[in-house]
Amino acid sequence: MTFVEIVGLIGAIAMPFWNIPLILRIWKRKSSEDISAVWVTGIWICVLLMLPSSIYSQDPVLKTFGIVNAISFTFVFFTVLKYRK
Helix, strand or coil, X not given: CCHHHHHHHHHXXXXXXXXXXXXXXXXHHCCCCCCCHHHHHHXXXXXXXXXXXXXXXXXXXXXXXXXXXXXXXXXXXXXXXXXXX
C-alpha cells in the first residue's frame, strides 16, 4: 500500500466514528428531538444504497469506508428513532 492509501484508509475508518459523540449525547439526554427524523432516514437510506457499490469496489479505502459508515450510521439511525418522543 502507498502512503496515500494508508492515510485514506485511516480516514475511512476514523470518520464514521465521529458519530459516537452524537449517539452518546442522545443517550445522555434521552432525547433526539433536535435531530430531524426525515434527515436521518434520508442519510441512512443513501448510505445503504451506496453500500453494495462500496463492497464491490476494488478500492480498499472506499470499501472500508462504505462498510464502517453503514454500520456506524445504522447505530445513529436506530438511536435517533429509539429516543424520539
